[in-house]
Amino acid sequence: MSSPSPLEGDKVPSHILALLARLHAESLQQEASIARADYDANVIHGNMKDKFIALEPEKCHFVYQLARAINAKYIVEAGTSYGVSTIYLALAVAANCRTTGGVGKVIGTEHEGAKAEKARAYWEECGDIVKDVVELREGDLRETLKEGLGTVDLLLLDIWTPMALPTLKLVQPKLRPGAVVITDNTIGSAAGYQELLEYMQAPGSGFTNLTLPYNKGLEMSVYSPN
Template identity: 85%
Template sequence: MSSPNPLIDDGVPRHILSLLSRLHSQSLQQEAGIVRADYDAAVIDGNMKDKFIALEAEKCHFVYQLARATGAKYIVEAGTSYGVSTIYLALAVAANCRATGGEGKVIGTEHESEKAAKAREHWQECGDIVQGFVELREGDLRETLKDNLGAVDLLLLDIWTPMALPTLKLVQPKLRPGAVIITDNTIASAVGYKELLDYMRHPGSGFTNLTLPYHKGLEMSIYSP
């Protein structure tokens, strides 16, 4: 029996499921050719310019379920790349808005303009159910997230590790009590994330933290100041 997929259970249109399956395959294929040195700070931007490095499907399913369970309607995603995880987040926000009314959106962030353009194409292919729930902020997120943020229900940190703590500090004043922060690869990249993890795990930080046993780790933190 195949494993359950919350998107199928939620009636997500078939053309979006097919697109996601194709994009995840392309991402995994690319990642097979990436070596650890490609992630060095001095070369990462150049090496990853044309790479998806998408959040794995099983993690995306978890984040989708989490966003649905918490009724998240205002989500910040750092970063967006070709927009794969954004699709899941937008679908969850759309479903939450359908369920309880009101408005919602995902704020995506990407500083590579070619990636941003491709992400927009993918969302357009999905249609209004995704495109209508995404606002992409192009440029360095240290600038683009400075202003015009509402109360954030969920923050996805899927970004180069040195950028994670600056992003969190920028968004933290906008996190609503009980907001969820998801950080990818916190086991495999524990060294790179040291400052972020020290900050969130410090007693009195306002964050409660749990490392989920997904491939390379996935940190789920809750902000309860």
């Protein structure tokens, strides 16, 4: 028996569910065609410029459910790509605002202009429930996240591994106590995430960490500074 989608429980409009199903199918098809050699450091940037590299549906459902559980209303997503996971984040923020009031926002980041343009088109297709919640910052996130952040409830790290720790260090001063950091592929890309994981697992870091058994790993870290 398959697990029900939390989006269906929250009565997400059918046209958004259909769009997500289509985008996930395209992403999985692309990923199946990528060879290990395509991830080599000297070619990866060029090879992935037009690829989704989206979180798998089950990971997106988990992140959505988590955002709902912690009443996240301010989320930062490092590595928006075509904006698939952003849709889930925006829907969760919108649902939280309807339930408990207030105003919410998802700050997305994307280096590739063509991907940013396509992401905005998908959000437009979703309608106001998504596009009105998202603020996309284009360019090098080491610059775009330097200023203008509110108190962050959830940080999603779904970027090339060398960028993960610099991003965390930028956002960490804005993490509220109890904020959650989700990092994708921490088993499949363990070597690349070594510095990030050592930083978060160090004594006195303020983070407690748990590796979830999703495909290639999904790290859930809770920030509780002393």
